Amino acid sequence: MKETEIAELGEFGLIKHLVSNFKSRNSSTIKAVGDDAAVIDYGQKMTLITTDLLLEGIHFDLTYCPLKHLGYKAAVVNFSDIYAMNGTPKQITVSLGISKRFTVEHIEELYAGIRLACEIYGVDLIGGDTSASVTGLLISITCIGEGDKDKIVYRNGAKDTDLICVSGDLGAAYMGLQLLEREKAVSKNAGNKEFSPAFEGKEYILERQLKPEARKDVIEELTQIGVKPTAMIDISDGLSSELLHICTQSNTGCIIYEERIPIDYQTACMAEEFNMNLVTAALNGGEDYELLFTVPLTEHEKVASMKTAKIIGRITKPELGCSMETRDGNELQLKAQGWNAFEH
Amino acid sequence: MKETEIAELGEFGLIKHLVSNFKSRNSSTIKAVGDDAAVIDYGQKMTLITTDLLLEGIHFDLTYCPLKHLGYKAAVVNFSDIYAMNGTPKQITVSLGISKRFTVEHIEELYAGIRLACEIYGVDLIGGDTSASVTGLLISITCIGEGDKDKIVYRNGAKDTDLICVSGDLGAAYMGLQLLEREKAVSKNAGNKEFSPAFEGKEYILERQLKPEARKDVIEELTQIGVKPTAMIDISDGLSSELLHICTQSNTGCIIYEERIPIDYQTACMAEEFNMNLVTAALNGGEDYELLFTVPLTEHEKVASMKTAKIIGRITKPELGCSMETRDGNELQLKAQGWNAFEH
Incomplete structure (x- = not known):
């Protein structure tokens, strides 16, 4: 490589x-x-x-995260926030801090990922700032989107008896990260000996960690079935933490059902391999970038038929608190154990 | 301090x-x-x-840059870019990367400066992202502003015979930086001995470096006298570099007159003390945050009477190139020697 x-x-x-x-494609x-x-x-x-x-060393590790994937992910996580407002991402600015160990070709790789994300999601690159940095790589992306005044969905609109829905499945990105960290450690111990990471059959959880998607399709399906959520948020810090955001800002309580939390087979296998509690991974594992939203009970039939999301619980009066009913019929209080960069 | x-x-x-x-003040x-x-x-x-x-260590040095000033400057340099479009800054997002050596009180100081800038310029803080960083402090600010469709001014509208105008004076922030760097070195050599920096009579150039302002008043005066520039840019990398941006994008040449370049008395004294070429500092010293703009020749009378800006030259045909007529009647070709973070 040059x-x-x-x-x-x-x-x-x-x-x-x-x-x-980069070519602009939006008339805006x-x-x-x-x-x-x-x-x-x-x-x-x-x-x-x-x-x-x-930030390198805080949010990503270039040992196992290819630069192109990183660029894709950095863009997509911002799109996810715009979809979580029931809006459409249209433009981004990209600012980079680049230390001496990176070459022009490295940054081209990163930009190739950003460009791919822009193409797939129909977003234009409109600006940014690029600078040398003392150490490591940093990426600061701002995404600008549009929304109809009467269609924007905030976090604070959930009402008692609303249904709680979530798209996709949870905990996969977190288990993908555990796997990558384990193989990194194994590789280190292997030293100069030949080493090939044990990734077979784990493709889904790896992709969820390294190259997540934003749920544009969920927003499209909601529009298609004519449902406007009362509250919506994207799951970046874990279902538990995000649900508490909605309930706190909406002044409500909630109950979700353990048996209804969507979890992929690979996530479950990986949790067993690591001897980790699967539900904890689904509730508190970060970086899922799924959409969590609430809809009026009257929309039950419509949302029950959704392909991209499923009902996992309901909103309650605030005095009932926020809890999960376990498979064995107990109630567990939900806690925000989301990821905190200042502690890890 | 706690x-x-x-x-x-x-x-x-x-x-x-x-x-x-922070309180929002804009209805938008x-x-x-x-x-x-x-x-x-x-x-x-x-x-x-x-x-x-x-980025700390690249764009600022906390040895002599107080955090409150840094916050103020970080916000104001973004406002300057919006004014340079003939627009009005309205909102900012602030993202911070913070290493372990900073406390909550440090970040409060930084935010106090950002808040002051927001108050003075009527801008609302609307979001951001905060994270731990491996080393140093980093500040990424995005500013959002509004502009009337028919009043926005780009860099590419300058026409042959247009007058070239610049606000304020040039080179002061650069000389302020030289002074701060010198006193930092002196202080280092003094070791534990008592040391007080030689800043008397240098207040203006220090303020230009540490706490610059954005030229809202220039935009207001232009509106007041009913003049819309044909091209405009803010001077962050030196007059020479910015003028070349306008001429390249407008496909023109230009001529400016050395004797008309506005330079403050303190800047001149400092350049003499350092035995530096004063005009080089004015042409290539960065961080002036003044506005450089062009207006049709027919507006000569109006702009000649401006309090906040003065005429320094005129736009020419592209084949004449970009040059400066010196006091002794010679012509010097203008070069972009602006600051480059990847080289310094």
């Missing part, structure tokens, strides 16, 4: 080189990269803004 | 604590911090987006 030092191109040269492969993108600010025209629609910071 | 470890509050606790002092801010994304309503106006990344 290696080009970033200093050869300089900041402006690097940006020019990287963005030359009036001016993308190349001026003091980008210009967007959403007409009468509302503007949605979300931002996410990813 | 010291509180950030882990005591955790990520959510820290954000909640920091943003509790529909939903600020506290959901998956912020919601903005600009009605029929256009949305402007700019972003800036500041």
Whole structure:
């Protein structure tokens, strides 16, 4: 692989080189990269803004995370936040801090992933900032989206008796991370001996960790069946933590049923292999990027038929607290044990 | 000073604590911090987006840059980009990466500066992301602003015979930085001996470096006299570099006059003390955050009377190149020697 030092191109040269492969596809993108600010025209629609910071050594480990996947994931996790407002992601800005060990080709790989995500989700790159960093790689992405005034869904609209729904399945990204960390440790111990990681049959949980998707399809299905959620959030810090956000902001309680929590077969196998509690992984494992939402009880029939999501519980009065009914009929109080970068 | 470890509050606790002092003042801010994304309503106006990344050890040195000033500057440099589009900054998101050596009180100081800037410029804090970092402090700010469709000014609209104007004075922030670096070195050599930096009579250049302002007043004066620039850019990498951006994107040449370049007395004294070429500092010293703009020749009378800006040259045909006429009547070709984080 050819290696080009970033200093050869300089900041402006690097940006020019990287963005030359991006084409704007949204009519709302009036001016993308190349001026003091980008210009967007959403007409009468509302503007949605979300931002996410990813730091090497804190949020990702390049030992097992390919740069292209990392770029894809960094973009997609931002799209997920816009979908969680019942909106559509349209533009992103990408800021990078790059230490000396990275070459132009490395950053091209990262951008190839960002570009793929932009193509698949129909998003335009409209700006950013690129700088040298003292250590490591950092990625700061801001995503801008549009939403109809009367269709935006906040976290605070859940009402007593609403149904609680979740898309996809939970805990897979977390188990994928455990597997990657284990194989990294095994590889280290193997030293110079030949080593091939034990990834067979684990493709799903690895992909959930390394190359997650945002649930655009869930938003589309909700539109299709004519249901507007009363509250919605994306699951980045674990079902338990996100459900508590909805209940706190909506001033409600909730009950979910353990037997209804969707878990993939590979996630279950991996948890058993690690001798870990499967439900704990599903409740508190991070980075699922599924959508958690509540709908009025009157919509039961419609949401029960959804392909992309299932009902896992219901909203209650606040004095009943937030709990899970276990398979053996006990009630467990839900706790926010979500991931905290300042403690880990 | 009380010291509180950030882990005591955790990520959510820290954000909640920091943003509790911010009040939204813009009617366009529909939903600020506290959901998956912020919601903005600009009605029929256009949305402007700019972003800036500041890294410790690359863009700032906490040896002499107080955290409150740093917060103020980090916000203001983004506002400057929105003004450079002839727009009005309205909202910001603030993402921070924070290493272990920083306490809650440190981050409060930083936020106090951001809050002050928001108050003075009428901007709302609407979101962000906060994380632990492996080393140092990093600040990634995205600013969102509004602009009337027919009033936004790009870099590419300059025309042959247009007048070139610049606000304020140039080179001061650069000379302020030289002074701070010198006193830092002197202080280091002094070891434990008593040391007080030689800052008397240098207040202006220090403030230009440590606590710059965005030229809201220039935009206001242009509106007041009824002049819309044909092209505009803010000067962050030096007059020379920015003027070349305008000429390249507008496909023009230009000529500016050395004797017309505005330079403050303190900047001149400092350059003499350092035995540095004053005009080089004014042409290539960064971080001025002044506005550089072009106006049709027919507006000569109006812009000649401006309090906040002065005419320094004119736009020419592209084949004439970009040059400066020196005091002794020679012509020097302008070069982009702006700051490059990948080389320094």
